[in-house]
Amino acid sequence: MEWDTVTLEIDEDVATLTIDRPERLNTLTVDALEAVAEALDAAAAAEVRALVLTGAGEDAFIAGADVSYMTDLTTPEAQAYAELGHRVVDAIETFPAPAIAAINGYAFGGGCEFALACDLRVAAEGAVLGQTEIDIGLVPGWGGTQRLSRLVGDETARRLVFFGERLDASEAAAIGLVGEVVPDAELDDHVARMAAELAAKPAFALRGAKEALNAVHDGSQTVGLDYEKRLWSGLFGTHDQREGMAAFLEKREPAFE
Structure with missing residues (x-):
């Protein structure tokens, strides 16, 4: 399969x-998210033993969702976008082999x-x-409010979300957001x-280990993820959402209420 927005190589x-x-x-546009979902399905069908997720070029892994697409979404449209994003991110988390974010x-x-x-x-x-x-x-609308604190702890996650802090690689490693630089x-x-x-390890054991490690968080995380989707989409149509995205696209400081 071929897509305009993603590539999948199996070696x-x-x-x-x-x-x-x-x-x-x-x-990430809607088309890109749907392409990622299809590519993940194709990789799973190929029964690969490890997945690497990365971004093309030297500037970005993934700089986020497409603000130019989101800026005029209605709440129901935003809910659909959140559902799609969650479906794709959940597919990464539950992919039947270890996933590495490069x-x-x-x-x-x-x-x-x-x-x-990703697992790593x-x-x-x-x-x-x-x-x-x-x-x-x-x-955060694709799982960040729930998954971030698992890695960095509650207060650090709150600081990152409340202030929108940008961390360089060494700072991210110091708080446990990445495992290696x-x-x-x-x-x-x-x-x-x-x-x-990883691919040389026993596949069934790795898959079982991943499922067991993920199961530690499943109970409360499911409720939290559902709440996050409703919260994220409910912010569309507010003054601050419209102003924040307009300022982003116009490269100026926002004037929030």
Whole structure:
């Protein structure tokens, strides 16, 4: 299968899924999200033993959802967008093999949430991460309010979400948001070696281990994720959402109420 917005390469037992919109910093449109979902299904059908998720180009892993698409959404349209984003991120989290995020640049908003859904996160030295939705009048809408605190702790997650902080790779590693930082030029090779090592492990045991590790959070997280979707979409149509996105697109400071 081929898509305009993503590429999927399968080399022996390793699948590499690349968001391929470098001219737009790999931001996620509806088409891109649907393509990612199809690519994940194709990789699962191929019974790969490891998945690598990354972004095309040198500037961005995934710089977030597409603000130019979101700016005029109604609440029902925003709910549908949230549902789609959650479906894709959940598919990453439950993919039947370990998933590694190779974070090669900006990972903001939905991009950070894609990384959170992976089992392992490796950042290039030049990467920058953050749940930056507050600056456009929103909250994380694809799982960030629930998954972030699992990695970094409750107060740190609150600070990141409330202030929309942007962290460089070393800062992200220091709080546990990423597990490892490597030089920019070494990211692809380093992650490829990790994926190959995982692919050589016993597949059924790895899958079972992943399911067991995920099950620790399933009970309360399900309720929290449902609430997050309703909260995120309910903010569409507010003054701050309209103003925040307009200011973002016009490259100016927002005037929130």
